[in-house]
Amino acid sequence: MSRHRTIPSSKPPAVPKPAAGPVTLLIGTRKGAFILRGDRSRRTWKLSAPIFLGHIIHHLVLDPRDGRTMLMAASTGHLGPTVFRSTDAGKTWKESVAPPAFPKVPEGQKGRVVNHVFWLTPGHASEPNSWYAGTSPQGLFRSADGGVTWEPFSYINDDPQYREWMGTVQDGTPDGPKLHSIIVDPRDPAHLYFAMSGGGVHESVDGGKTFTTLLQGLDVVEGFDRATPTFHDPHCVRYCPTDPDRLYQQNHCGIYRLDRPSNRWVRIGRNMPKQVGDVGFPIVLHPRDPDRVWVFPMDSGTVWPRVSPGGKPAAYVTHNAGKTWVRQDKGFPRSNAWWTVKRQAMTADAREPVGLYLGTTSGEVWASRTGGASWTCLARHLPEIYSVEAAEF
Amino acid sequence: MTVHIPSALRSYTGQKSEVEAEGGTLADVLSALDQRYAGLRFRIITEQDTIRPHIRIFVNEEQAPGLNVPLQPDDHVHIICALSGG
Numbered sequence: 001m002s003r004h005r006t007i008p009s010s011k012p013p014a015v016p017k018p019a020a021g022p023v024t025l026l027i028g029t030r031k032g033a034f035i036l037r038g039d040r041s042r043r044t045w046k047l048s049a050p051i052f053l054g055h056i057i058h059h060l061v062l063d064p065r066d067g068r069t070m071l072m073a074a075s076t077g078h079l080g081p082t083v084f085r086s087t088d089a090g091k092t093w094k095e096s097v098a099p100p101a102f103p104k105v106p107e108g109q110k111g112r113v114v115n116h117v118f119w120l121t122p123g124h125a126s127e128p129n130s131w132y133a134g135t136s137p138q139g140l141f142r143s144a145d146g147g148v149t150w151e152p153f154s155y156i157n158d159d160p161q162y163r164e165w166m167g168t169v170q171d172g173t174p175d176g177p178k179l180h181s182i183i184v185d186p187r188d189p190a191h192l193y194f195a196m197s198g199g200g201v202h203e204s205v206d207g208g209k210t211f212t213t214l215l216q217g218l219d220v221v222e223g224f225d226r227a228t229p230t231f232h233d234p235h236c237v238r239y240c241p242t243d244p245d246r247l248y249q250q251n252h253c254g255i256y257r258l259d260r261p262s263n264r265w266v267r268i269g270r271n272m273p274k275q276v277g278d279v280g281f282p283i284v285l286h287p288r289d290p291d292r293v294w295v296f297p298m299d300s301g302t303v304w305p306r307v308s309p310g311g312k313p314a315a316y317v318t319h320n321a322g323k324t325w326v327r328q329d330k331g332f333p334r335s336n337a338w339w340t341v342k343r344q345a346m347t348a349d350a351r352e353p354v355g356l357y358l359g360t361t362s363g364e365v366w367a368s369r370t371g372g373a374s375w376t377c378l379a380r381h382l383p384e385i386y387s388v389e390a391a392e393f
Numbered sequence: 394m395t396v397h398i399p400s401a402l403r404s405y406t407g408q409k410s411e412v413e414a415e416g417g418t419l420a421d422v423l424s425a426l427d428q429r430y431a432g433l434r435f436r437i438i439t440e441q442d443t444i445r446p447h448i449r450i451f452v453n454e455e456q457a458p459g460l461n462v463p464l465q466p467d468d469h470v471h472i473i474c475a476l477s478g479g
Contacts, residue, residue, distance in 0.1 A: 078447040078474040079401055079436040095432045101440035111441040 013186055015242045015288050018352035021392045025357055026070070026090075027365065028057035028344070031383035033072055035090055042355055042369045045378045051093070052084065059344055061120045062089075062391040063146075065128055071147045073117035073133070081116045083133070085147045089393055098149040100133050100141035102157060112137060112157075119344070121182040124189030134179035138166045138196045140208075154208035162211075165199045165229040173197050173233075180343065181237035185244050193237060193247070200232035201249070217265035219253040235281045236343040240290040246321075248293050250283035250343070255295055257322050268322025272297065276309050276316070276327075282346035286354055291321040294328075294348075294356060294372055298340040307338045307361075315356070315372050331375035332366070339364070344387035359385025394464060396426065397471040402437070405430040414470075419450065420460035422470060437472060447475040 025036040025045075032050035039045075055074045063069040068089045075081040083096040105111030114135045123130025129146040132153065142153035156162040166177060178197050185191035190207035193214070201214040213229055224231040233252035240246045245260040255269030255278045269278025279300035286292035294317045299305045308314070314329035339362040349355040356368040363382035368375045396414050398406050406412055412429075416422035420442070427434035437448045442460055444450055450457040451471040452464060464470070 076401065077479070078445075080439065080445050082432065082436065097431060099432075099435060101435070104440055104442065113439040113441055113443070 012243050012245070013241065016350070018288070019350035019392050023349045023351070023355060023357075024391045024393065025365065025378075026060040026062060026387075026389040026391055027359055027382070027385060028060045028072070028387035029359075029363070029383040029385050030056055033057040033060050034379075034382060036365060036379060042349075042351070042367070045367075047379050048090075051090070056116065057386065058116060058118050059120045059387045059389075061122065061389055062393065063122045063131075064391075065122060065125055067393045069146055071120050071131060073120055075116040081114050081135070083117055083120075083147050083150070087146070096143075096147055096150065100135055100139065100150040100152075102139060103152065112139070114139060115176050118178045119180040119182055121184060124184050125186065127189055130189075132182040132184070132192075132194075134182055134194060136176035136178045137169065137172070138177050138179040138199055140179055140182070140194060154204070154211065156202075156211060162199075166196060167198055167230045171198055171230060181234065183237065183239050183247075185239075186241070187244060193239070195234040195237045195249075196229075197235065197252075198230055198233045200229035201234050201237055214258070214263060214265075216263050217258075217267065218249075218251060218256065219267065221253065236283050238283055238285045240285055242288055243290040246290045248283050248285060248322075250280050250295055252279065254278045255280075255283070255322065266322070268318070269295075271318075271323060272316060272325050273327075276314075280340070281343040282341055282358070284346050284348050284356065287348060287350045289319075291319060292371075293318050293322065294346070296341045296346055296358065305338075307340050311336050311338050313337050313339065313360075315358075315368075315375075317372050328368075328372035328375075330373065331368075331377075338362075342386055344389075345385050347388050347390045349390040350392065355390070357388050357390055359388040361385065394422070394466055394468045394470060396422065397469065399472055399474045401474050402433055402472065405433040405436075415466070416464060418460065418464060419452065419457055419462045419470070422464060423460065449473045449475060 022040045023038045027034040032053040035048040059073040070086040072084040082099045084093045086093045102112040119134035121132045131143045133141040139157045140153045141150045143150045181195040183193040192204045195201045202211040204211045220226045220231040235250045237249045247258040249256040254267045256265040257268050258265045272278040276297050280297045284294040299309045313332045316325045339360040341358045346358040353371045365379040366375050414422045414425045423434050
């Protein structure tokens with residue numbers, strides 16, 4: 001889709017001072033949400049009782065604009081999807097009055113049904129109470145009232161071209177095709193990105209009136225046409241808070257960096273050790289240093305086991321925007337640890353040195369107070385972890 | 394008529410396992426319930442007005458294929474979560 005567009009050119013945000021307060025982890029699991037509260041030293045942690053025990057929680061996010069509103073993407077094995085809201089930092093919860101839902105189609109036509117809300121992103125700082133949601137199957141939704149009600153956003157949910165690119169359930173991930181990685185440029189509320197598994201990466205500079213694809217330089221599975229968005233599977237896309245013109249992506253087919261205004265992704269994962277490869281789900285950026293990035297590789301051989309390669313978990317960090325990578329496995333099990341980390345389940349705080357946090361498919365929460373140099377297990381025996389967000393409040 | 398509520402939906406009905414509702418069709422009854430217990434309907438009925446997978450609704454002892462099923466005032470409506478999960 002070729003539409004005219006311009007890239008916002010305002011100055012990058014000032015580099016903030018490191019945070020100093022206690023860190024709280026918001027954890028979404030296959031069987032409920034948990035809040036893990038740390039002290040100021042990040043050495044002592046206290047796990048909450050389960051919240052909405054038995055619900056499938058794909059994402060639990062604090063609104064950084066007010067420091068007390070939280071939204072939670074929830075469903076159960078039987079019941080339909082919804083969004084729960086808290087306006088008192090998780091003490092009490094209410095359900096959205098109108099959760100994300102596709103429009104009802106006329107009788108005789110086959111309309112789409114939201115299976116679950118997968119991703120939540122707070123809106124721009126200048127638009128209080130605005131939130132975006134990505135769903136499975138792929139849909140983009142917006143709330144203007146703090147998550148009380150949701151409406152389809154932009155034209156993409158019903159656009160024939162986008163619908164073709166989204167493919168069908170058979171083209172998506174085993175847990176359902178997803179729209180995720182919704183990014184709002186902190187310099188401009190009309191500058192948006194989102195990604196789809198499958199369906200590629202897309203950008204709007206006009207508040208969603210139009211979107212363009214951002215696929216140049218991205219690999220696809222061998223034998224498929226890389227010009228077709230359907231075949232692109234970005235797992236997670238993040239932007240640098242202090243340099244929003246720099247994006248990083250963990251893709252089904254490698255690790256990439258994009259420096260705007262270029263439209264061409266550079267595969268920086270080629271510099272990872274060959275025996276480990278450059279496939280994983282999450283990618284985590286340093287809150288202040290655009291050159292520092294962490295990934296958590298997984299085994300993508302044969303039938304795609306999606307576990308730590310060789311049963312030996314490790315993060316990898318680059319300090320130079322992907323030129324070189326350093327293995328960080330101190331503290332992790334040395335063998336027989338057959339878990340991995342999903343795309344929303346690894347994050348960083350804003351402290352110095354930066355704290356890293358990840359939740360595993362085996363229900364453990366691991367943390368590093370040293371930028372990944374060493375790791376400690378904070379909690380275990382939780383359900384399969386889908387998301388971990390670090391918040392300071 | 395009486396609507397029997399499964400445990401998974403009793404957070405909406407104040408933990409009541411049975412509630413009374415009126416309506417000429419299943420669609421009417423579910424709309425009436427949603428007026429009283431906001432959000433309940435969408436957990437069991439999709440935005441395309443179909444009964445969600447893993448949910449079954451019985452009128453007396455007959456499974457309802459859709460929402461257009463006519464109802465009588467003395468009917469019993471059972472909302473059932475299927476025996477599935479893990």
